[in-house]
Amino acid sequence: MSVFKxxxxxxxxxxxxxxxxxxxVIVGGLVEVVPLFTIESTIEKVEGVRPYSPLEQAGRDIYVREGCYNCHSQMIRPFKDEIERYGHYSLAAESKYDHxxxxxxKRTGPDLARVGGKYTNDWHVRHMINPRDVVPESVMPxxxxxxxxxxxxxxxxNLxxxxxxxxxxxxxxxxxxxxDLEEQAMSDSPDAAVLKSYPKAKMGDVDGNPKVVTEMDALVAYLQVLGTMVDFTTVKPEKIYR
Known part of the structure; x- marks a missing residue:
């Protein structure tokens, strides 16, 4: 009782x-911060992660502008159910150039961290124009x-x-x-100069109008690169997290 008094x-x-x-607060802060000084880096070293191409970055800006993050996350947690549904859990390195x-x-819709290459460009265009054309039960506008x-x-x-x-x-x-932005949106050449600066960039027109670069071109280019930079067949979790 004396303790309670x-x-x-x-x-x-x-x-x-x-x-x-x-x-x-001081003790809690030290517990959080001190361990960071004992490791080489807080971000794992992973091959393949690069800055977004100009077209992808423009698409990302549209993604943020339209509030897509309010319903779609880009973080797969290291849980069995999430990995089986979405793929390899998210790595810190994949977000190091995201600002x-x-x-x-929250997730009203599916996680998009690995959406790149999962659907065709045409699917994305139809989905963005009227989601119910491809997903009848969708509540997305x-x-x-x-x-x-x-x-x-x-x-x-911007860059x-x-x-x-x-x-x-x-x-x-x-x-x-x-x-580079115009070349990525209008050319599908495998030898395009933009690919030398931005490997794995998705090339070509996506909305059927190759003479004009649209916001749809940019947004789909961004979505199609998500989760494709890292070759997860070579990623060894036991070597990344020591």
Missing amino acids: HHAKLETNVFFLAVGILLS PFQWAS GYPHLMRPLNYAGIAG TALKVVGVPYTDAQIMNAKK
């Missing part, structure tokens, strides 16, 4: 209560307005801003941003 004194004394809260990351906090032309006049500036916060775009990539 002392505890009551602590709770009813503003000064001691404030000191107790401060000490709790902001798209882990999200349609986005037919994405067929409008993409405004990419400031794409070089420059991302470089400031740590995304390793080169000066050449920034200078060629507009050209």
